[in-house]
Amino acid sequence: MTHWARFRAAGDRAGFGVLDQHGIIEYQGNLFEHPTPTGSIVPNGAFTLQCPCAPSKIIALWNNFRALGLKLGKPVPLHPLFLIKPASSVAGPGEPIRRPLAYSGKIAYEGELGIVIGKRCKDVPVSGAGDCIFGYTCVNDVTAGEVLNENVDFVQWCRAKSYDTFGCLGPVIAADLDWSSARVVTRVDGVERQNFPLSDMIFSPLELVSQISHDMSLLPGDVIACGTSLGIGSIKDGASVAITIDGIGSLVNTLQACRNSTPI
Numbered sequence: 001m002t003h004w005a006r007f008r009a010a011g012d013r014a015g016f017g018v019l020d021q022h023g024i025i026e027y028q029g030n031l032f033e034h035p036t037p038t039g040s041i042v043p044n045g046a047f048t049l050q051c052p053c054a055p056s057k058i059i060a061l062w063n064n065f066r067a068l069g070l071k072l073g074k075p076v077p078l079h080p081l082f083l084i085k086p087a088s089s090v091a092g093p094g095e096p097i098r099r100p101l102a103y104s105g106k107i108a109y110e111g112e113l114g115i116v117i118g119k120r121c122k123d124v125p126v127s128g129a130g131d132c133i134f135g136y137t138c139v140n141d142v143t144a145g146e147v148l149n150e151n152v153d154f155v156q157w158c159r160a161k162s163y164d165t166f167g168c169l170g171p172v173i174a175a176d177l178d179w180s181s182a183r184v185v186t187r188v189d190g191v192e193r194q195n196f197p198l199s200d201m202i203f204s205p206l207e208l209v210s211q212i213s214h215d216m217s218l219l220p221g222d223v224i225a226c227g228t229s230l231g232i233g234s235i236k237d238g239a240s241v242a243i244t245i246d247g248i249g250s251l252v253n254t255l256q257a258c259r260n261s262t263p264i
Contacts, residue, residue: 001247003172004031004135006092007047014050015042019172023047032118032134032220051092052137052173053116053221058085059212060141060161061112064227065200071230080203080211083157085141085167085225093170096256097142099237100163105146107255109235110228111186111194111243114139115205116173117222121213129209132218135175136205138184138243138251139225140168145234165253169223174248179205185244186231194231198245201226 005019016035017026023043027035031053062081063069069076091097099107118134147160161167179198186194203211208224218224235241237257244250 001177002135002175003249004052004175005172006031006050006052007042008050009042009047017042049093049171051090051095051169052171053169053223054087055090055169055221055223056087056219058089058114058139058141058167058169058223058225059083059218060085060225061203061208061227062157064202064208065196065229066202067196067200068229069202076202080208082212083161085158085162088164089162089167091165091168091253093168093251093253095165095168095253097140097168097241097253098163098165098256099258100144101258103144103147103163105144106234108143108145108232109186109188109193109241109243110139110141110143110232111184112139112141112228113179113182113184113198113205113226113245114169115209115224115226117209117218117224118220120217120219121209122217124210124213126206126210129206129213132209132213133205134220135173136177136179136245136248137169137173137223138171138245138248139223140241140243140251140253141225141228142166142168167223168243168251168253170251171249177247182246184229187242187244188233188235188239190240193233194229196229196231198226200229
């Protein structure tokens with residue numbers, strides 16, 4: 001399995017390549033358009049992993065796991081139910097999740113599988129959706145829980161999930177992942193909070209790419225967060241959240257308290 005990664009090295013040099021046990025085999029060009037190796041290897045200890053892609057948007061699924069839908073008493077949807085998180089919400093591995101300045105309420109984690117789109121696609125059939133998938137990554141779909149129902153006339157899914165750093169992605173993009181046999185495990189300060197099989201998804205990755213591409217164009221680097229299952233919970237300031245999927249690795253981010261004393 002190939003693990004694609006973006007990195008930052010000495011001298012603030014940025015690049016991308018294939019991560020292996022020795023370091024990163026550096027490539028050049030466009031990650032999604034036939035990149036070529038440079039012949040250089042950046043050794044372990046000489047780089048910091050960055051967010052593995054730069055999506056124009058994150059499409060985040062709701063009610064896409066049978067177990068959680070059953071617990072909540074929700075019917076199986078006929079079409080994927082989703083919201084959009086903006087590019088400004090993206091955070092990479094090791095980056096802090098920053099508490100919003102004017103918000104002191106509960107912040108929740110959601111461990112998820114992320115589909116990384118590899119080429120522009122629109123109105124693709126399920127049979128062609130696999131050609132549009134570059135690989136898979138881990139997602140922490142962070143939520144300001146008390147914002148959701150702040151206004152009784154409108155559930156604010158987008159606002160609650162779109163704060164800067166609330167779209168954690170990484171640590172790498174795994175090509176050719178056998179997602180159907182994998183599990184999502186979420187740990188908060190080392191304590192397991194979620195452990196669910198991806199095979200419980202209502203809409204598979206191929207179905208998600210196909211159906212969502214009929215609603216909007218999907219661009220290279222865009223991420224579809226496949227939804228979460230049982231075990232969602234809140235985290236305290238200073239808590240470390242690790243989302244682990246076999247074949248991809250662990251995405252670790254820590255909730256950082258707001259340091260600015262003047263709310264707006």
